[in-house]
Amino acid sequence: MAKQRKTSGRWKIQAAAALASNPFLLHFFSGKLYRGRLKSLCVPGLNCYSCPAAAGSCPIGSLQAVIGAPKYQVSYYIMGILLFFGVLLGRAMCGFLCPFGWFQELLHKIPTKKFGTRRLRWLTYLKYGILVLFVIVLPMTVVNEVGLADPFFCKYICPAGILEGGIPLALANESIRASLGALFTWKSCILLGVILLAVFFYRPFCKWICPLGAFYGLFHKVSLYRLSVDGEKCTACGVCSRVCGMDVDVFRHPNHAECIRCGDCIRACPHQAIQRQAPWIMNEKRSTNHG
Incomplete structure (x- = not known):
């Protein structure tokens, strides 16, 4: 059985972090992205670059972009900011400053029977495999004729991208709606799966899939x-x-x-x-x- 958790004021910090990461709410109606100077900065949580309201970039997306560039160079800024967040707070970033983590917690508050995941602990190692394979190895090795790689995690797995970017942009932009295909359907299915799981299980994406949580977890004992x-x-x-x-x-x-x-x-x-x-x-x- 799932545990009953006492309420706290943590949600206020989560709400403020989500708003700080996505302050340009009116852009949802125009279907346009903010492209100002702030977009060159990384936010600490999983928050899609393609979200119309997003002020900054997702650290996982930024890391893939650098690794998958035609002339790969180490980005000291991206690695530095990830290391800074990891050493400073560890996975407290997930508990307080990640919009998609808060989204799952809100879903989990829907009144229904809840289930524990202790018997599924082995699935927690999956996110480390995703971090290594989809965020690092594939962008580094699978490239096109000009040496450019896809952001494999963002493109094929990340449900935050379809929730914050894909769906809002499609709703606001007719040309985007007309170009939707199998990839949009696949990502929508992943998002739907995460939503359904989050209603019954506490933070399933964070536990089993999120490569950002996996990265921060590496520093938890020394944070x-x-x-x-x-x-x-x-x-x-x-x-x-x-x-x-x-x-x-x-x-x-x-x-x-x-x-x-x-x-x-x-x-x-x-x-x-x-x-x-x-x-x-x-x-x-x-x-x-x-x-």
Whole structure:
């Protein structure tokens, strides 16, 4: 059975992050993209470049564009911003600043029976394969006659692209509607699948598919923003594990790569044994369990 999570004010940060990433809402009606200077900057979460309202670029899309360019060069800006976000916050980026992650959480609030995913933990490794194959290897090796590669993840998998870009642009632009084909149908099916899964399972795309979450998860054990468990207070009662939507045994592994730092475990702990730690958080007692 799925866990019941206490409500918090996290949604306000998520809503603000979604709006900050997509401030040009009137562009939805014109079907035109914002192409100003901000578009050269990457936002921290998964947010499609082709969304009419988007102010910045998606880091995964930008990384693929650089890797798949005719004359591949390392983009120190893109790698630097990804490393910065990863080392600073880890997958807290997913829990607070990703619009598509928030979209899944809103879907999960639809009243219906919910299901846990602990028995499907093996699927969490799929997103690492997608990161390596679709974001790095294919754009680097499968190129056309002029040496240009497709952004394979964005083009063939990413449901955020069809939700934020493909559908709004098709609705507003008749010429785009007339050119829709099999790829649009395929991506729409992926989006529909994610939507249906998100109603019954907590953040399925984040758990199993998202390469950005996979990348941030690589830095989770060393990120500056982290969780700690006070070994003197913790009784290993398992309450934190039962409320965790990402299926993390928090009292054993507080800095597991699947944790999105949502704080549900902190609010649920009957012994107040779980704490947030970061250089900017003062007067927190250090943990004897550094998981």
